[in-house]
Amino acid sequence: MERTRSLILWLLLGVAAVASLVWLYPWTMPLQPDDWTVNVAEAEAIGLERLRILGDLPEDPYVTTTMDGESRWELRLRSLLGERSAEELRASRLGRALLSWEVTVWEPAALVSAWTYKARINVAGETLALEMRVPPDEELPNIPADEAVRRANEFLVAQGHDLALFDEPVVRSREMENRTDHTLLFRDRDGVFGKDSPYGLQVTFAGDRLTGVRTYFDDAERSAAQSANQALTLLGQLWIFLSLPLLPVIGFFFLRRYHAGEIGVRRAVQVFLLVGVTGLVSIVMGSHQLSSGWNIGVLTRGQINAVVGLQLVLLFAFPIALMSFLSWSVGESLCRERWGKKLAAFDALFQGAWANSTVARASLRGLVAGVVIAAGLLISARLLPGDAPLDSLIGPWWQANRWFSVSLVVFCIGYGAYMEIFGRLLMVSSFTTRLGRWVGVPLAVLLGAAMFFPPLIMLPLKWSVLLWLVVSASFVFLFLRFGLFTSLLAQVTQMVVVSVLPFLASADSWQQLQAALALAVVALPFLLSAKFLFSSREFEYRYEDVPPHVRRIAERERQRVELETARRIQSSILPDLPPRLNGVDLAHAYLPATEVGGDFYDVLALDDGRLALAVGDVAGHGVSSGLVMSMARSALAVQVTFDPEVDAVFRTMNRMVYQTARKRLLTTLSYALLDPVRRELYYGSAGHLFPYRIDRRGKVDTLESVAYPLGVRNPLSVNVRTARLEAEDVLFFYSDGVVEARREGSDEMFGFERLEDSLRRHAPEGPEGLRDGVLADVEKFTGSALREDDQTILALRLPAA
Numbered sequence: 001m002e003r004t005r006s007l008i009l010w011l012l013l014g015v016a017a018v019a020s021l022v023w024l025y026p027w028t029m030p031l032q033p034d035d036w037t038v039n040v041a042e043a044e045a046i047g048l049e050r051l052r053i054l055g056d057l058p059e060d061p062y063v064t065t066t067m068d069g070e071s072r073w074e075l076r077l078r079s080l081l082g083e084r085s086a087e088e089l090r091a092s093r094l095g096r097a098l099l100s101w102e103v104t105v106w107e108p109a110a111l112v113s114a115w116t117y118k119a120r121i122n123v124a125g126e127t128l129a130l131e132m133r134v135p136p137d138e139e140l141p142n143i144p145a146d147e148a149v150r151r152a153n154e155f156l157v158a159q160g161h162d163l164a165l166f167d168e169p170v171v172r173s174r175e176m177e178n179r180t181d182h183t184l185l186f187r188d189r190d191g192v193f194g195k196d197s198p199y200g201l202q203v204t205f206a207g208d209r210l211t212g213v214r215t216y217f218d219d220a221e222r223s224a225a226q227s228a229n230q231a232l233t234l235l236g237q238l239w240i241f242l243s244l245p246l247l248p249v250i251g252f253f254f255l256r257r258y259h260a261g262e263i264g265v266r267r268a269v270q271v272f273l274l275v276g277v278t279g280l281v282s283i284v285m286g287s288h289q290l291s292s293g294w295n296i297g298v299l300t301r302g303q304i305n306a307v308v309g310l311q312l313v314l315l316f317a318f319p320i321a322l323m324s325f326l327s328w329s330v331g332e333s334l335c336r337e338r339w340g341k342k343l344a345a346f347d348a349l350f351q352g353a354w355a356n357s358t359v360a361r362a363s364l365r366g367l368v369a370g371v372v373i374a375a376g377l378l379i380s381a382r383l384l385p386g387d388a389p390l391d392s393l394i395g396p397w398w399q400a401n402r403w404f405s406v407s408l409v410v411f412c413i414g415y416g417a418y419m420e421i422f423g424r425l426l427m428v429s430s431f432t433t434r435l436g437r438w439v440g441v442p443l444a445v446l447l448g449a450a451m452f453f454p455p456l457i458m459l460p461l462k463w464s465v466l467l468w469l470v471v472s473a474s475f476v477f478l479f480l481r482f483g484l485f486t487s488l489l490a491q492v493t494q495m496v497v498v499s500v501l502p503f504l505a506s507a508d509s510w511q512q513l514q515a516a517l518a519l520a521v522v523a524l525p526f527l528l529s530a531k532f533l534f535s536s537r538e539f540e541y542r543y544e545d546v547p548p549h550v551r552r553i554a555e556r557e558r559q560r561v562e563l564e565t566a567r568r569i570q571s572s573i574l575p576d577l578p579p580r581l582n583g584v585d586l587a588h589a590y591l592p593a594t595e596v597g598g599d600f601y602d603v604l605a606l607d608d609g610r611l612a613l614a615v616g617d618v619a620g621h622g623v624s625s626g627l628v629m630s631m632a633r634s635a636l637a638v639q640v641t642f643d644p645e646v647d648a649v650f651r652t653m654n655r656m657v658y659q660t661a662r663k664r665l666l667t668t669l670s671y672a673l674l675d676p677v678r679r680e681l682y683y684g685s686a687g688h689l690f691p692y693r694i695d696r697r698g699k700v701d702t703l704e705s706v707a708y709p710l711g712v713r714n715p716l717s718v719n720v721r722t723a724r725l726e727a728e729d730v731l732f733f734y735s736d737g738v739v740e741a742r743r744e745g746s747d748e749m750f751g752f753e754r755l756e757d758s759l760r761r762h763a764p765e766g767p768e769g770l771r772d773g774v775l776a777d778v779e780k781f782t783g784s785a786l787r788e789d790d791q792t793i794l795a796l797r798l799p800a801a
Helices: 002-028 040-051 071-078 086-091 145-158 222-241 243-259 266-285 301-351 357-383 404-435 437-451 461-482 484-504 509-532 548-573 623-642 646-660 751-782
Strands: 062-069 099-106 117-122 127-132 170-175 180-187 199-206 209-217 584-591 599-605 611-618 667-675 680-686 692-694 700-702 721-724 730-734 791-797
Touching: 002 357, 002 484, 040 062, 040 099, 040 117, 040 127, 062 301, 117 209, 145 170, 145 180, 145 199, 145 209, 243 301, 243 404, 266 301, 266 404, 301 357, 301 404, 301 461, 301 484, 357 461, 357 484, 357 509, 404 437, 404 461, 404 484, 404 509, 437 461, 461 484, 484 509, 584 599, 584 751, 599 623, 599 791, 611 623, 611 730, 611 791, 623 646, 623 667, 646 667, 646 680, 667 730, 692 751, 700 751, 730 751, 751 791
Parallel strands: none
Antiparallel strands: 062 099, 099 117, 117 127, 127 209, 170 180, 180 199, 199 209, 584 791, 599 611, 611 667, 667 680, 680 721, 692 700, 692 730, 730 791
């Protein structure tokens, strides 16, 4: 019932978001042309037909048609909203020139700079510009200025312009080497910006040849607008090439985890192909538009298309495909360790398992969230102080294709997958794993906002930054709350929805159809799985569905849990000794080489005031050694309770080890009985390193006692020795991991000589100072080398007299 209520709320939210978009778009984009009736193919036909007014077109010409938006003009017009109505501004000469198609004609093998004709047709089919290129060194007859004015007037009237709408033309002449060129400026009398920013029509002559007409605008605030556009251009270049410096960083983590067996590449290869192929297709379809501003002097226009397309494949499409490959490999392994279910719907997508509620719910949430984010972008664009130009929605290249729905959707799927796999799966999973959720999530939001920009740019850019932070946080939330497929579909949906809104709002049926097709593709996952929305059928992983590296991770995690459990059990067995027992100061340390160690120690206070001291070492380290150690330590505690004498302890301990571990796991033991009142020590050693005695003068003596290790022979003969101690004498018991510690990359060991020197220096500091000093000296000697064996220390100091 709770799930049904939630899904119904999502459906209602989707309906509300769609209704909001319909209402918000005209409010957000008040200068959207209301008579957009011409698509790219029609604009090209109109342009070629109108250009014949200037002269004959070349045979078999090379023609490109691209869309161009005058965002600078739009921002200036927006500043007048309130003073003038949106209808009036749209109808102005600048308003009708905000969006236009540029048709350029070349000779078949001409260089880029050697274009022959250019036409600019606005989205209503009106001619904004007709231009013919005349080489600057071509010799032509001259005409007087008044003749140029007469011919210009006749030309404009023939093109349907009302000269009463313009002031008398201003003539500017320029002396060329072989001719005189004239430029005539017909200022529009209804100048919405006043006398300081005139605009109108510009007619040009090369000698006596009329070479064109176009809209001009002498904007008094051009420098500020150019600065904003420069920042936008730099941002676009950053967006294209940002993946290149990140590749080595992600590659390092990939190689490290791949060699550790924590990464699989089968699904990563599929992701690479998805992102790479979609990037390649979108670049091929948009090569004309993408290379429109390029000029490589020795190349023709067609050759530049190929060169720019190849560069973008190598510098953009391939890098983001490789980044997606690496990001999926590393991010998936991290995500499955913590949040395996966040990949369920995405896995189902790749397996073609659509018939379940897992995919249906993820699709619904992603689709609705994408529409909600798109609506939020429009609201922000209107409420924030900045402005969002119309051409910032239309996109970088797909509008120049007749089938722009294909290039738009293909690009959004590929780049959206890259953004979510790198920006969410990898960054969120890795940052939260290493830094925790409270630091990792905000960091992922910040980096996501800096690297991935929503399909709506606000000028000045400072307002875009605020918007990008909110959008980035939205996608991080969707990933953490609902999983990767939901955030990915939301990303693709908001990109497509925002980009197709201008085409849906146009009056051209073909463009409306293309926009509808793009939306239908985005909604396809939900349409295919909608009937399972309220079903109880979930996508469940079968064993064969789980990638091999995930099985290895699961097995490794199982082993880790078992080892951690064994470590906790062992830690509970080993005592946490107090700083003083029966008047004797104590300090101890136990540093296992692995999760489960083989060393053990104990100090037991007896009823008669004596202390039973023991340090032992089971050969090796790991689970098997830890099991024997646990038995040995337990047996020691039981034996000391019944009979703590040295002989009895060694007999019992040897019998236990001999019957359980035999010779497979040799065990050494150093055991002593200390009487702090009489200052006597009874001790023995079964194959263990001899303990040390350090007196108040700093003299270091070994307390020798030789015998076989426990479990080698039964019975075992141990040489029990007695030592007379003095007040404040220090006793030091240890395991061989201390003296056998090695330098990194060397066979040199810490050794007895360095240990004895350390004991002399640190014994006056008391048991704790001695323990810490010895361990510090060992660590300084070994550097960053890993411990090869367990290190155990037990230090005691007798009371003063």
